[in-house]
Amino acid sequence: MSNPEGTAPVLLRGLAALLAAALGAAIAWALVTLPPSSGLRDAVAAQIPASGVAHPVTAVLLNFRGYDTLLEVAVLLLALIATWSLRLARPPAGRNSPGLVLQDLVRLLVPLLIVLAGYLLWLGAHAPGGAFQAGALLAGAGVLLTLVEGRPLGPLAPAVLRGLAALGVAVFLAVALLVMGGGRLLEYPRGQAGLLILLIEAASTVSIGLALAYLFRGDEPAPPEHRR
Amino acid sequence: MSPLLTYGVAGAVLIAIGLYALIVRRHLLRKIVALNVIGNGVFLTLVAAAPRLGTPDPVPHAMVLTGIVVAVSATAFALALAVRVRDATGAAVLPPPGDDVAGGPGH
Amino acid sequence: MPQLAELPLLPWAVALPLGGAALVFVVRERAQAIGLAVGVASAAVGLLLALQVATGGVQHHAVGGWGAPLGIDLAADGLSALMVAMTSVVGLWVSLYSSAYFGAGDGGHQRAYFWPLWLLLWTALNALFLAADSFNAYVTLELLGLSAVALVALAATPAALGGAMRYLLVGLLGSLLYLLGVGLLYGAAGTVDFRLLATAPLAGPAAAVALGVITAGLVLKTALFPFHFWLPPAHASAPAPVSAVLSALVVKASFYLLLRFWFWVLPEAATPVVTNLLGLLGALAVLWGGLRALTAERLKLLVAYSTVAQLGYLFLVFPLALGSVEGFTAWGGVALLLLAHATAKAGMFLSAGAILKASAHDGVSGIDGTAQALPVTVFAFALAGVSLVGLPPTGGFAGKWILLNAALATGQWWWAAVLLAGSLLAAAYTVRVLTHAFTRLPGEPPACVVPARLEWSAVALAVTALVLGFAAGEILELLRVGAPVSGPVLMEQLR
Numbered sequence: 001m002s003n004p005e006g007t008a009p010v011l012l013r014g015l016a017a018l019l020a021a022a023l024g025a026a027i028a029w030a031l032v033t034l035p036p037s038s039g040l041r042d043a044v045a046a047q048i049p050a051s052g053v054a055h056p057v058t059a060v061l062l063n064f065r066g067y068d069t070l071l072e073v074a075v076l077l078l079a080l081i082a083t084w085s086l087r088l089a090r091p092p093a094g095r096n097s098p099g100l101v102l103q104d105l106v107r108l109l110v111p112l113l114i115v116l117a118g119y120l121l122w123l124g125a126h127a128p129g130g131a132f133q134a135g136a137l138l139a140g141a142g143v144l145l146t147l148v149e150g151r152p153l154g155p156l157a158p159a160v161l162r163g164l165a166a167l168g169v170a171v172f173l174a175v176a177l178l179v180m181g182g183g184r185l186l187e188y189p190r191g192q193a194g195l196l197i198l199l200i201e202a203a204s205t206v207s208i209g210l211a212l213a214y215l216f217r218g219d220e221p222a223p224p225e226h227r228r
Numbered sequence: 229m230s231p232l233l234t235y236g237v238a239g240a241v242l243i244a245i246g247l248y249a250l251i252v253r254r255h256l257l258r259k260i261v262a263l264n265v266i267g268n269g270v271f272l273t274l275v276a277a278a279p280r281l282g283t284p285d286p287v288p289h290a291m292v293l294t295g296i297v298v299a300v301s302a303t304a305f306a307l308a309l310a311v312r313v314r315d316a317t318g319a320a321v322l323p324p325p326g327d328d329v330a331g332g333p334g335h
Numbered sequence: 336m337p338q339l340a341e342l343p344l345l346p347w348a349v350a351l352p353l354g355g356a357a358l359v360f361v362v363r364e365r366a367q368a369i370g371l372a373v374g375v376a377s378a379a380v381g382l383l384l385a386l387q388v389a390t391g392g393v394q395h396h397a398v399g400g401w402g403a404p405l406g407i408d409l410a411a412d413g414l415s416a417l418m419v420a421m422t423s424v425v426g427l428w429v430s431l432y433s434s435a436y437f438g439a440g441d442g443g444h445q446r447a448y449f450w451p452l453w454l455l456l457w458t459a460l461n462a463l464f465l466a467a468d469s470f471n472a473y474v475t476l477e478l479l480g481l482s483a484v485a486l487v488a489l490a491a492t493p494a495a496l497g498g499a500m501r502y503l504l505v506g507l508l509g510s511l512l513y514l515l516g517v518g519l520l521y522g523a524a525g526t527v528d529f530r531l532l533a534t535a536p537l538a539g540p541a542a543a544v545a546l547g548v549i550t551a552g553l554v555l556k557t558a559l560f561p562f563h564f565w566l567p568p569a570h571a572s573a574p575a576p577v578s579a580v581l582s583a584l585v586v587k588a589s590f591y592l593l594l595r596f597w598f599w600v601l602p603e604a605a606t607p608v609v610t611n612l613l614g615l616l617g618a619l620a621v622l623w624g625g626l627r628a629l630t631a632e633r634l635k636l637l638v639a640y641s642t643v644a645q646l647g648y649l650f651l652v653f654p655l656a657l658g659s660v661e662g663f664t665a666w667g668g669v670a671l672l673l674l675a676h677a678t679a680k681a682g683m684f685l686s687a688g689a690i691l692k693a694s695a696h697d698g699v700s701g702i703d704g705t706a707q708a709l710p711v712t713v714f715a716f717a718l719a720g721v722s723l724v725g726l727p728p729t730g731g732f733a734g735k736w737i738l739l740n741a742a743l744a745t746g747q748w749w750w751a752a753v754l755l756a757g758s759l760l761a762a763a764y765t766v767r768v769l770t771h772a773f774t775r776l777p778g779e780p781p782a783c784v785v786p787a788r789l790e791w792s793a794v795a796l797a798v799t800a801l802v803l804g805f806a807a808g809e810i811l812e813l814l815r816v817g818a819p820v821s822g823p824v825l826m827e828q829l830r
Contacts, residue, residue, distance in 0.1 A: 016251040023548075024244030030519055030544040031236040031277060039278060039285040039525045043405050056286035057293070065290060067398040067407045071462065071474045072294050074353060078455050078478060079301035081360055082485035083308040085448035089315060132297060159361060166357040173354055177346075185346035187400035215304040218311070243515070250508060256500065263507050270515045277522030277541075288521065291470055295514060298477045302507055305481060306500075309488060313500050316493045322504075323497035325568045 052193025054126035061130065062197045066186050070176060073168045073204055080165055080211040084220040091218075098148045106144045113141035121205050125194065131168075131201035135208025142213025151221055152213040158223050165214070168207030172200050236276025242269030256310040256320045260303060267299045344384040345396040345409040348419060348461040352377045356454035363447050367434055370450030374430030377457060381423030385813065388416035393817045395467075403468065403528035410467035410530070412817025414670065417810065418464040418591055421674050424799060425583045425681045426457055432685050432792035433576045445489055445574070452489070456482040456580065463588050469517045470527040472592055476513065480506040480556070483585050487573040498568035505555055505565045509589070512552030519545035520600075532600045546601050553596075556589035559613075559650060560620035563643045567627075570639035575688020578635060582642040583681040587673060590649055597657060598819040610653040617650025618753040625760025629767065634687050634699050637764055638680070644757060645676045645723060648738070651750055655741045661822030664744070667811045668737030674810065675730030675803050679722035682796030686716040689789040690772070699768060704776030706769075709785060713772045715793035720765030722800035725758045730803025737825065744826035 044056050044064065051059040061069050098106075117137040124130025142152030153161070175196055176186040188196050214220075246266030250259055271292045278288035314320040355373030359366040388394055388411050396409040411419070433453065437446035459479035466472040484506065488499035521527050523542050524535035558566040566586070570578045597605060624644030631637040649672065655665030689712045694701045706713045722729035725736075735754055742750040803810065811824055 013252050016248050019251075020244040020248040023247060024240045026540075026544045026547070027240035027243060027273060027515070027519075028237045030541040031233060031240065031273065031522075033540045034277060034519075034522045037525055038282065039521070040287045040404055041283060041285040044286050047401070047405060057289050060286050060290040061293065064399060064401050064405050065287075065407055065471075068290075068294055068471055068474055071471070071478060072297050074356075074455065074458070075298050075474065075478050075481065076301045077357070077360075078452075078481050078485075079305045081448065081451050081455070082305045082481060082488075085444075085452065085485055086308050086312045086488060087444065087491075088308060088311060132293065159363070162361045162363070166361050169353070169357050173350060173357070177350055180343065180346065184396060184400045185343070185350070185398045187398075212300070212304075215308075218308055247508075250504070259504055263504065263511070266508070266511050270511050270518065273515060274518035274521075277518050288518070291518070291521075294470075294474065298474065302477065302481060302503075305485070306503055306507070309484070309496070309500050309503060312488070313493075313496045316496050322501050323493065325498075325501075325564070 050190075050193075052188060052195075052197055053124070055124065055128065057128065058124050058130050058197075062200065063188065063193060066176075070169075070172045070186070073172055073207065076208060076211050077166060077169050080215060083215055083218065088219040103148055106148050110141045110144060113137050113144075117141075117205065117209070121201055122198075124201060125198070131204040132208060134201075134205040135212065138205060138209025139212030139216070142209060143216045146213065146217050151217065152210070156221075158221070161210075161221070165207055165210050168204035171203035175200055232276050235272050239269040239272030239274075239276060242266070242272065245269075254321050256313065256322065257307075259322075260306045260310060263306070264299065264303060267295070271295055339383070339387050340391045342383070342387065343396065344380055344387055345394060345411060345465050346398070348377070348380050348384055348465060349409075349458055351380055352454045352458040352461065356451045356458060359454060360451040366447050366450040367437075370454060371430055371434045373454060374426060374457070377454075377461075378423040378427035378430075381419045381426075381461065384411060385416040385420035385423075387411075388413060388816055389813045404526035404531055407471050408467035408528060408530075409465045411465055413814040414591070414594070414818070415464045416813060416816070417670060417674060418587070419461055421587075421677050422457065422460045422464070422584055425580070425677055425796065428792040428796050429453075429576045429579055429681065429685070432579075432688075432789055435786040435788040436574070436576055436688065445491075448489060449486070449574075449576075452482050452485050453576075453580070456486065456585070460584055460588060464591065467529050468527055469520070469529060469532070469595075470514075472595075473510065473514050473517060476510050476556075476589070476592070479585060479588055480510060483577075483581060486577040487569050487581070489577065490572060490574050492572060494568065495572040498565075498570075498572045501565045502569040505562075509552040509555035512548045512555070513592075516545040516547075516549030516552070519548070529595055529599060537601060542601065543604065546596060546604055549596055550593065553589045553593045554616075557586055557593065558643060558646060560616050560623055560643070560647065563620060563624070563646075566643055567636055567639040570642060570684075571633060571636040575635075575684055575691070578639070578688070579681040579684035582639070582684060583677040586642070586646060587677065590646070590673075594652070597653065602657060602819070605653070605657040607654075610657050613650050614654035614750065617647040617653075618750070620644060620647030620650070621753055621757040622647075622760070625757055625764070628764040629760060631764075632698050634691060634702060634768065635684070637699060637768065638683050638687055641683075641723060641761065641764065642676075642680060644760065645672075645680065648672050648676075648735075648754070648757065651738060651742075651753075654747060655738065655745065655750065656820055659745060659820070659822075661826055662820030663815070663818060663822035664737060664824060664826050665741040666818060666820050667814055667824055668734050668741060670734075670814050671730055671737065671803065671807055671810065672734030675722050675734055675800050678796050678803065679719040679729075679731060679800040682715050682793050682800065683719040683723070685789065685796065686712045686719065686793035689785045689793060690716070692789070693785050699771055702768070702771050703774040705771075706773045707775065709790065711790040712785070712793055713769070715790070715797040716772070717765070717769055718794075718797035719800060720761070720769070722797070722804075724761040724765060725754075728804040729801050730807065731800065733804045733807040740825050 117134040120129040121134035249262035394411040463475040628640035652669040656662035722731035
């Protein structure tokens with residue numbers, strides 16, 4: 001096993017091994033002694049009709065515990081902002097020119113990925129799927145495009161790019177506050193929950209895909225040159 | 229041992245391996261990978277610790293989905309920061325704290 | 336005209352900085368102006384929230400209308416209200432300071448990125464203090480940690496980048512351990528809500544292991560000795576307003592969660608061995624941090640080690656308040672120390688930042704003659720130091736006095752010795768800095784090139800630490816709302 005940067009002295013390794021083993025054993029012991037129960041499964045099942053979607057995990061993510069999801073989309077946006085704030089150096093252009101196979105594959109795959117993403121987004125209401133899964137597919141398309149073109153999207157005005165990245169958080173927060181009215185945050189009105197959830201997921205899909213794809217690239221794209 | 233418990237114990241083993249590597253390995257990339265291994269171990273444990281009578285409980289699954297997204301975000305940023313550290317110091321390792329040296333103009 | 340009690344301040348305390356963060360990210364040209372406006376508004380919401388709790392008791396908000404255990408609740412009792420108020424006050428002055436601190440030197444890069452990161456950090460803090468759901472607290476903890484690390488890395492020096500990387504790795508390990516514990520608790524109790532966990536029958540290895548891992552993770556993030564190694568490099572090399580926020584607010588967030596688990600969820604797990612171990616580590620932090628501060632070569636490193644020391648005092652809450660029949664005395668003392676430290680340490684870091692902007696290099700000896708050039712800033716530093724030492728009538732004095740009373744009244748005089756030793760060390764390193772500052776340099780004092788806003792924000796925070804001493808009574812009143820322990824403010828001496 002090569003360790004070019006070296007490893008720690010023997011004492012530290014011994015202590016670390018002891019600590020790790022103790023922790024692992026403690027967790028295993030805790031798991032073995034846990035009594036079985038059914039948790040919140042029944043509570044979720046009882047409220048599914050009122051949640052606006054049919055799939056329990058989507059209902060939990062976008063309705064019952066939607067506030068967690070809102071903060072989670074914020075975390076992803078934060079990762080993008082934080083990575084851009086580091087001002088990574090631009091990778092030198094033209095070092096790895098994409099081969100013919102990659103270019104043809106990209107032409108085939110990217111449209112397929114986008115269609116699949118849309119399908120997964122819509123599917124999330126009654127089967128495993130939803131914003132994150134669809135966003136991940138879009139990000140995959142973005143990664144392929146980055147490998148070929150150097151950037152996921154064409155030359156875009158920087159403010160527009162940032163706006164699209166923040167769209168998920170913006171729409172989620174706006175919906176959460178607007179439905180508050182005199183009631184509670186994120187309390188969808190009766191009958192409109194499914195529609196609002198789809199709206200939030202659609203906006204989030206765009207932002208998630210964009211954020212992940214640009215995180216792959218690393219540096220914030222420079223503004224497009226002005227055409228004379 | 230039930231299948232779910234097997235996953236749980238596997239999760240515990242992953243956490244142990246990841247913790248060892250995080251402490252002992254010097255290269256930043258290995259430390260970040262170690263953190264990911266710990267994270268996956270925690271997710272496995274979460275799902276295994278969740279109540280298991282009959283059909284699965286969706287709440288821990290949703291929690292793990294949230295955890296995965298958070299882990300991906302953190303890993304992406306950690307990798308970018310590691311690249312930055314390597315560019316600034318020449319080596320992809322944690323620079324020693326090196327405190328008591330008076331530096332340049334104030335910041 | 337809506338009544339104060341009806342205003343949905345809990346969700347707005349989170350939504351306002353979050354929306355502001357997204358806005359300042361997109362509208363980069365106006366980031367500073369918008370950011371400052373959102374900061375002022377968020378501070379106002381936070382202070383109103385504290386008032387709401389003071390007049391109306393514990394506040395609840397069931398997000399989504401579902402209520403625990405199915406949904407996520409927000410809750411504000413006395414402790415949360417004080418933490419949000421602390422965030423508001425420190426956040427307000429730090430925002431004002433930052434509006435003048437970041438110049439246009441690097442193409443406005445630091446200024447453009449500081450505001451979205453800072454507002455996201457503020458969102459995370461408010462969301463964490465108001466979270467009634469322990470998994471939700473995990474997400475806020477990650478939001479907090481990532482934004483804090485990014486803010487440290489903004490300084491872009493090799494020291495800052497290394498400090499940020501170390502901070503990130505430690506922070507992520509801490510959060511993962513916390514998540515593990517929350518998962519095990521869900522397995523044992525079927526809920527992650529704090530109130531429900533408090534009443535759930537939690538016994539057996541799973542609960543014990545869960546509490547152990549949660550404590551380990553949070554203790555890592557609170558930089559308790561001997562896990563403090565990541566704090567000085569990170570806090571010392573960050574930009575000055577970031578250092579202020581980190582020492583004053585961010586480390587307190589993980590400590591706050593520690594309190595939630597030990598005093599509400601599983602107080603029965605507090606055996607004397609555990610509480611005294613935590614107290615002992617706190618005592619070691621006080622002594623070690625104080626000694627390292629005394630010998631630190633760089634000014635900001637000195638202040639960072641002071642944070643390590645002051646955080647040690649907070650852990651005295653475990654031996655003195657947990658498991659004690661009249662625990663409110665120590666509870667109140669620690670809360671006062673927490674608040675006083677936040678304002679004083681923030682003021683100290685802000686003044687250090689201003690001083691360093693005007694001095695030759697960032698060593699402690701480089702600040703010779705500063706008292707002539709920046710009298711207001713040095714006054715702020717001195718006043719902050721007075722509160723950290725614990726001289727009357729500051730908030731630091733009030734907290735330490737009450738803790739001394741608790742220690743002596745319960746017969747645990749050794750903690751009193753730690754408190755006194757810590758004060759001596761704090762006095763020593765504060766005097767050390769002031770001696771250099773008041774050294775007269777020959778000739779004319781250099782022209783002061785520091786914007787007035789920087790100096791006066793620092794002074795405002797230091798004065799707040801002073802005012803806390805006078806307002807201690809009201810603060811303790813607010814703290815009683817929903818407190819887990821009861822008792823008098825000051826205990827009778829045991830015979």
